[in-house]
Every structure is written in C-alpha cells, then in structure tokens.
Amino acid sequence: MSQPSNSAIPRVRFAPSPTGFLHVGSARTFIFNWLYSRRNHGTMILRLDDTDVERNTDASVQSIFEGLKWLGLGWDEEYKQSERLELHRKIAWSIFNKGLAYRDFTPAHTSDSEKSGPTKFDPKDLRVDTFISPGSVAVRITHLPSGTVVVSKDEKSESKNREQALLMLREQLNEGGRGTWLFNPGMPELSREESDRRAAAGEPFALRFRVPRSTVVRFTDAVYGEQMKAGADIEDFALLRSDGMPTYHLASCADDADLRISHIIRGQDHLTNTFKHVLIFGAAGYAPPQFAHLPLLVAPDGTKLSKRRHGPVVSVTTYRDAGFLPQAFINFLCLLGWSPKDDRTKMSQEELINAFSLEGINRANAVVNFKEIAPGDGFREKVAVAAGIPWPPEETFDPKAVWLNAEHIRGLAIEGLSERLLPIVREQFPNATPEKMLRVTPLIRERIKLLRDVLTAADFFFLDQLPPYAPAELIPQKGDAAMALKVLQKAQELLPNVEFKHDPLDYALRAAAQELGVKAGQMFQPIRVAVCGRKNAPPLFETLEVLGKETTLRRLGLAVEKMGQVASR
C-alpha cells in the first residue's frame, strides 16, 4: 500500500470533463490548483476526464484549452482519461477479485432525468399544468393512465418544480414510493459461480462496488474538516458500465492513484462523492490523497451557474472577449471563496502565490454578482451589435470584477497596455499604428475599465471623420451660441501659430480666454467638442498634442461651420 505523498512534492490536478465550454467555476478550480502547486513547488497536472463518450465534444476540448491558454497559467503534465481505460478496468477487476465489487445484471435505467424532461414517462401520458404560487411558478403533473396527481410549488423556479414533480410522480408510481435506493435486489447476493455463468453467457452487466453496510467512512477535508458517513447511507455505485466503460468515480480514483495525486482540490459538489472515492482508494490498495473542496460559485439567484439560464457571463471566453486582463480575472476569481485574511484585494500573481493556502478557503457558496441577461434578449443583442454597442454590456459583469480590471489596467505600464490595446483598435481602425497607440494610451489608461472600452474612449484619435454631433454640444456652460462661435474662431485664428505641445497650448488658450473675457472652461469646452465630438474626453492639451495641428484645425473648421449655421438661424 502506498502512502499519500505528503513528504514528496505535491501533485495536484485539474480534471475537467469536456462536455461544455470552460466556465468560471472550472476556471477557479484550475486557478486554485495552480496556486497550490506553485506555492508548494509542486506539479500541476491537466487531465481530461473524457470517459463519457456520449457527451464529449471536440468543441468543448477546444473551448477548455482556449480558456486555459488565455489564463496563461500553464501546467506540467497532461493526460487523457480515454487513453487510460486499461488501467481503469484493471483496477475495477482487482476490486472485483477481492470480492469488493459484484456484477449487476439489472438492465440500465433508460436515462431517467435528462434536462429536456422525463423519458421514463410517455409525454402523452402526462398533463402538465403550471400556475403562479408565491415566489415562483408551481407545476402540477397528472399521470393520465393512473390518475396520479403531484404538485410541486416549493422550489424556486418552474424548471426545479417540474423536476421535483417528476421525481414525486416517479416515487409514487414506483412500487408505492420506495425508500432510498441502495442496490438492485438480488444482485449483491449473486454467487460467484452464477455471476460468472451469466457473464459468460453474454448477459450484460454493470460492475458495482459492494459498499460495506456496517462501517463508517471517514476522511478529513482540508476545507470542510472531519467528514463521516455511514456505509448504510451509501448506495452500491457503479464502477464499470455495461459497455465496459469506467464510470467517473472509478476512472477518477484510478487515475488519481496512478498519477500519485497528493491533493485533490475540486468543487464542493463532489464532497459527498468523496466517501465513494475513499472506498475505491481503499479497495484498490491505495491511501486516499488529501481532499480540499471548494465552495461553489452561484448566480445571484442562488442557483448554480448555467449558460442556458444565466447567459454568456459564465463562460471564460466572454471575459476575454470583453477585454478583461487575465490577471484581473484570476484575481477576481481568487477572491470568490478565498481570502488572504488581510485587507488586500488587488493582488499580483506573485502575491497570490505567496498568500495562497487551503486554510484561507471559505465554506459557503459565493455569488458571482452579475446582472442576468434574460434569455429573450437575443433581440437586444442583435440591436446592440448592429449599433456597435459592446455586448454583453458592462453591467452584466460583477462590478468587482470590472473594478479590479480597471485597477489592473491602471497598474500596467504604458507600453504593455498599448500593446494589448492595439489589436483591439486595429479591428476597427486597421490603419492604427503602434506609435499612435503609444501616444493615446496614457490619455485613456485611467478612463477605461475593460480593454474594449478603448474603442469608445479613443475613437476620435483614429477616426477620419467625427460622427455627427449636435451643434448645441459646442455651447459651453453658462454660455451661448455666440460665445461658442467666438471661441472657436479665436482658436482657429491662433492655433496655426502655436506649437502643439502641452505647455504652449495651455498658455495660448488660457491667454485667449482672458482676452475674450470667458472662463478657461468655457474656452476649452467648445474646442474639446469640436475635436472629440463629445463633451467627455481626456484633458484637452494632451489630446490636441496627439491629434496634431492639421486634424485639430480641420475639425475646428467643421465646428465653426456648424455653429455658424445655427447662429445665423
């Protein structure tokens, strides 16, 4: 029997199953594993848990790699479960040979509870009614052939109620509501001879773990502490499916044992599964590794994150595409369910590594505080995208994530930020040069929260022609059209002779304001609008300096024209 490699270097793994895109919860699990391995000079392993052939997709594998690549954290070893099936089977049969597992010839349930609904019932046999109940939508299902009626109204959502109702119906219909399922009758007791005979005859079977009913299974979780569960409460779970494929539990444990994983850091949804895993490790002759379960990430409504219900905010690539810095995203995720126990929030990768410990992990679920995009908002999306408005809107992200991102952006050197901004700008303005970008960046660094904001914050630097704006925009505070015109004309008159540098511009325009008898702000505002096309923009002199004399004068001319038309009316 091997020992958990406490003394050796820690080995941790991230083991996603490629059944969907990489979502934020998985990303956080990856990050915590990574931090633990780096903190303790251990090994980070990526293992694709792809034993569910039915649901695995290449697209999902792509999405996971894409997301992980963006995070930029990396790993040391990589495995695919589907390439290690022999190992899994070998371990399963070794457990069988010790008498700790048995063949179950009961036909498989026909996929009981798929998301789309029950397949066990013929839809024609069911009448489903919904009605409003306090806080949610209640569901009543009538099973026509038997006349059985069930109502679920206590769940939070219609879908949950529907699920619950189906469950209740099934229980009422199945031999008058049996208790908790532990094993299929007759199967654990099958003699070895009969079992072998039926198997040899080609009868399909699943291999099930023989859970010892009289024992108590224990383990110590690094986050949740001492855990114990009576064997009488653990069902005889499957190890091998009737097609010979290993189940998740078996494959996962077999690989964790074989890969000498020392610490399993994963979502809390596996906490109760861990009792089964401890059983498998023991039966296979291995000491179980150290477990550490992470609190779940949930949506503002308390339910677990799902793309269907909560939209694109649960997918890692959405954050990437909206212009989050990976470092900021990582920082944000770390603060969900973990705390450095001091008052730091903005943390660099180094700081995170140094501060990370399993002790800092919290036990309660953490809400990702995004605003839901209602599923029916496909229309809104289309409108927004067509109008060039960024999608999804900023409010759909957790405000703390956005703030943290702005904070990391501000912490970036001009050169570094400029390099990240340029490709985004170039998508819309192919002519943008690195030199220009470098000059624009300092003017917007404090003004953008997401990288994509560069497009709205700095558009006028790259645009040939300003989008149309209302002439009234040109009128300064406590001023009128005449004042705007006066100011613009004055600027037009003196700017050709001014050097386009901050100080000379400052001096010249302030002097002009005094000369005209207007306040500095009243002088600057019309010029700003003339040149930027809007009131809110970076400081004027720096902006003019970057824009250059030619563009400035051209835009001033256009503004004078515009103002002139208004004034003459």
Next chain:
RNA sequence: GGCGCUAUCGUCUAGGGGUUAGGACGGAAGAUUCUCAAUCUUCAAACCCGGGUUCGAUUCCCGGUAGCGCUACCA
C-alpha cells in the same frame, strides 16, 4: 423523501466569548479639476430565528428555518 454541507452589510469577505463588528466593490454626499476619469474625504448598510452553556454570546452546543450539493451504467 434520504444523506451531507452552509449561514456576518445588496455582493465578496475579516473577526471572534466582552470590539464603536473591520476592509473591498457597489450606492450617496463632498473636495480637487478645462469636461470625463483617476485621486482624496465623509455617510448609509450586516452577525437567519429559537433555546442552552456562560457573569457575558454574533462567536461554543442543540433545535428550527432557509439555501446549496449528492442521491445515474453524468461528470
């Protein structure tokens, strides 16, 4: 239904038998400023409920409630 886990401002959290229960985001107000940001200052905002233990519980114990998870030949 069974089993398990959890419960501090709206959100993320610190704390812990005696505290004005701390920080951050978000919100409000103000300062600064050529606008917008950034920055700074200030304010509002929380210990789920009920018992017990105790001189004293938000903190420890029990119960309740609520939420979540697992209860598949999914992972």
